[in-house]
Amino acid sequence: MTALAATQTGADSSLVVAPMLVVLVTAVATLLLGRRPRTRAAVSLGGGVAYAVAVAAIDWFVVLAPDAPGIATYQVGDWPAPFGITLVADGLSAFMLTMVAVLGVSSLVFSTRHLPGGDGRSYYFPLFHFLALGVTGAFLTGDLFNLFVWFEVMLMASYVFVAYSGGAEHTRAAFWYVTLNLLASAVFLLGVGGIYASTGTLNMADLAQRLAEPAAYGLDPVPVVGLLGLLLSVFAIKAGLVPFQFWIPTAYRAAPPQIAALLAGATKKVGIYAIIRLSFTVFAGSEVAVDLGVPGTELAVDSPLSFVGAALFLMAGASILVGGIGAVGRDSLEGVFAYSSIGQVGFIAIPVAVAATTTSPELRQLGVVAALVYALNHTLAKGLLFLAVGTIRSATGSSRFDDLGGLAKRSPPMAIAVFVASLALVGIPPLSGFFGKFLVFDAAARSASAGPVIALLLVGSVLTIAYATRTWNLSFWGAQTPAVESAAIDRVQVAVLIVLATAIVAVGVGFEPVYEFASTAAEAALDTEGYVDAVDPTDASEVADSGASGGDHA
Amino acid sequence: MTAIVLAATIGALFALGTFLLLRRDLIRVVWGLAIISQAANLYLLVMGGIAPATADSVPVLAGHGDHVPKTADPVVQALVLTAIVIGFGMTAFALVLSYRVYEEHDTLDVTKLGDRE
Numbered sequence: 288m289t290a291l292a293a294t295q296t297g298a299d300s301s302l303v304v305a306p307m308l309v310v311l312v313t314a315v316a317t318l319l320l321g322r323r324p325r326t327r328a329a330v331s332l333g334g335g336v337a338y339a340v341a342v343a344a345i346d347w348f349v350v351l352a353p354d355a356p357g358i359a360t361y362q363v364g365d366w367p368a369p370f371g372i373t374l375v376a377d378g379l380s381a382f383m384l385t386m387v388a389v390l391g392v393s394s395l396v397f398s399t400r401h402l403p404g405g406d407g408r409s410y411y412f413p414l415f416h417f418l419a420l421g422v423t424g425a426f427l428t429g430d431l432f433n434l435f436v437w438f439e440v441m442l443m444a445s446y447v448f449v450a451y452s453g454g455a456e457h458t459r460a461a462f463w464y465v466t467l468n469l470l471a472s473a474v475f476l477l478g479v480g481g482i483y484a485s486t487g488t489l490n491m492a493d494l495a496q497r498l499a500e501p502a503a504y505g506l507d508p509v510p511v512v513g514l515l516g517l518l519l520s521v522f523a524i525k526a527g528l529v530p531f532q533f534w535i536p537t538a539y540r541a542a543p544p545q546i547a548a549l550l551a552g553a554t555k556k557v558g559i560y561a562i563i564r565l566s567f568t569v570f571a572g573s574e575v576a577v578d579l580g581v582p583g584t585e586l587a588v589d590s591p592l593s594f595v596g597a598a599l600f601l602m603a604g605a606s607i608l609v610g611g612i613g614a615v616g617r618d619s620l621e622g623v624f625a626y627s628s629i630g631q632v633g634f635i636a637i638p639v640a641v642a643a644t645t646t647s648p649e650l651r652q653l654g655v656v657a658a659l660v661y662a663l664n665h666t667l668a669k670g671l672l673f674l675a676v677g678t679i680r681s682a683t684g685s686s687r688f689d690d691l692g693g694l695a696k697r698s699p700p701m702a703i704a705v706f707v708a709s710l711a712l713v714g715i716p717p718l719s720g721f722f723g724k725f726l727v728f729d730a731a732a733r734s735a736s737a738g739p740v741i742a743l744l745l746v747g748s749v750l751t752i753a754y755a756t757r758t759w760n761l762s763f764w765g766a767q768t769p770a771v772e773s774a775a776i777d778r779v780q781v782a783v784l785i786v787l788a789t790a791i792v793a794v795g796v797g798f799e800p801v802y803e804f805a806s807t808a809a810e811a812a813l814d815t816e817g818y819v820d821a822v823d824p825t826d827a828s829e830v831a832d833s834g835a836s837g838g839d840h841a
Numbered sequence: 842m843t844a845i846v847l848a849a850t851i852g853a854l855f856a857l858g859t860f861l862l863l864r865r866d867l868i869r870v871v872w873g874l875a876i877i878s879q880a881a882n883l884y885l886l887v888m889g890g891i892a893p894a895t896a897d898s899v900p901v902l903a904g905h906g907d908h909v910p911k912t913a914d915p916v917v918q919a920l921v922l923t924a925i926v927i928g929f930g931m932t933a934f935a936l937v938l939s940y941r942v943y944e945e946h947d948t949l950d951v952t953k954l955g956d957r958e
Contacts, residue, residue: 432920432923435924436923436927439927439931443930443931443934446934446938450938450941454945455945455946458938458941458942458945459942459946459954461938462867462935462938462939462942465931465934465935465938466862466870466874466935469874469877469878469931469935470862470874470877472878472881472927472931473874473877473878473880473881474881476878476881476882476884476885476924477881477884477885479885479920480881480884480885480887480888480917480920481888483885483888483889483916483917483920484888484889484890489916
């Protein structure tokens with residue numbers, strides 16, 4: 288027992304828990320400071336910055352530094368995997384955490400200037416940090432059941448935020464959102480239970496190891512494909528892929544805009560992350576004959592991945608169409624951006640589907656890189672746009688196109704920032720969106736079914752141009768309405784928008800390091816062996832063979 | 842025999858939960874959610890194996906060689922305990938929320954809450 292426990296120590300492994308500890312301490316501290324609005328906001332912001340520093344430390348010391356190990360694990364309480372709780376930080380987790388840190392700090396700075404509902408809402412900041420805690424935990428956990436638990440932590444905070452504004456409409460939206468997600472949680476449990484029953488483990492590394500050699504462990508991997516389908520539907524709900532998109536417009540409209548930015552930029556990415564992690568790191572190694580007979584998709588019939596790929600193609604394609612068409616007809620800023628969010632997640636899922644259906648390792652890597660770069664672009668651009676909605680709403684009291692107009696003249700810096708984000712969504716060089724779109728098209732062009740997929744992506748891009756132009760014309764150009772004329776636009780909030788717009792330009796102009804980070808992340812996602820080696824799950828039968836006394840680990 | 846009874850029970854619970862979820866009354870919807878999550882918990886518990894524990898039936902005991910303790914799988918029990926606690930919290934929240942819906946709309950009838958858009 289002690290010999291097993293002594294293997295996981297060192298600076299790298301304690302770095303893995305750092306962001307979670309920082310965000311947990313901040314959440315509790317802001318909870319205790321509920322009655323002192325100024326201190327609370329300051330502590331909250333300090334915690335956000337500390338979180339970003341912790342994530343940057345993981346990025347550098349674990350992933351990007353010249354002699355970095357590439358992956359670090361933390362075994363909670365020194366219980367060896369697969370008996371204890373394992374936290375794993377690798378390139379993929381680090382890339383996702385970085386997106387959350389950038390968006391989270393922006394949203395926090397924004398929130399310290401204007402709290403929806405006023406300073407009396409003492410639970411705003413604690414909930415904000417609990418939401419971040421859930422997202423962080425989901426990215427770092429190496430265990431399927433803990434993934435469920437962190438999902439619940441994240442959802443619990445988001446439920447309250449959807450009901451936050453307190454109007455009749457918001458309460459109703461929150462009720463639908465809660466109902467849907469509780470149902471999804473039950474389905475998640477079914478998937479987790481089934482996988483435990485058929486494989487005997489929930490640790491992702493152990494699972495990958497067992498599924499790669501089912502015969503050695505006496506497993507039948509066939510049920511796992513169906514259970515993976517259950518889990519995929521749960522993650523698709525979180526990511527908002529069609530046909531699970533219907534909750535998004537109401538929930539995003541009901542939540543405060545700076546939280547909607549986080550829902551679109553961070554919690555949605557948890558769904559994408561879970562799909563990538565489970566499909567490529569955990570289930571890629573298993574060999575099951577699957578023949579769905581879907582025409583036009585290249586079916587590598589020896590892996591659950593082909594099933595995931597075929598399902599993702601359908602869901603992503605429908606998302607691009609539903610989101611794009613839905614966004615064109617909305618009558619408010621949030622409405623457009625919420626539907627746009629459904630369409631954009633389709634653009635993220637298409638390259639994942641390409642990566643899942645191909646047999647070529649290069650194309651698989653390219654697909655995951657494309658998905659990650661596009662996800663980064665979406666986080667920055669959509670985060671900025673939702674924060675801009677917040678700025679506009681706190682200044683004019685409305686975000687309906689009927690009440691807006693001529694915003695460009697009222698606040699040119701804000702207009703420029705929104706313009707940059709809109710162009711990034713459309714994919715104009717040299718912004719981050721250009722490389723995102725370029726890589727997605729590149730991956731699609733090399734896939735087996737290039738023709739229809741590219742046609743679909745083109746339609747999606749044209750729809751993006753249509754709704755971005757319409758939004759711009761209706762709210763930023765034209766005659767100023769009385770609400771816009773009398774608006775007092777907060778400078779700090781606009782400064783946050785400018786910083787994010789600069790980040791979008793910077794990612795596009797200095798794309799080389801971002802691309803390298805994304806490639807490292809994609810390599811980590813595809814490197815099942817490295818993941819298993821780092822987590823090093825003790826084989827249950829080896830423990831017995833080495834004569835360790837029986838009951839200790841249970 | 843036990844397996845069939847448990848399977849039928851879980852199936853019946855899911856059916857009942859789904860039926861309640863589709864009702865018009867919000868409180869029944871919350872009941873439906875609670876029952877479905879209990880059914881999922883029961884299912885999770887059963888997944889640990891329902892026969893007396895042996896190395897073949899209980900995954901985590903596979904490593905214990907000959908010293909198989911006479912207990913069922915402890916892992917699923919820990920999992921279910923966590924899931925139950927989370928489920929309680931969520932049900933409480935859903936109940937509070939339906940009370941708020943009642944306060945604001947003066948009705949618990951789903952069809953009278955208006956369009957979802």
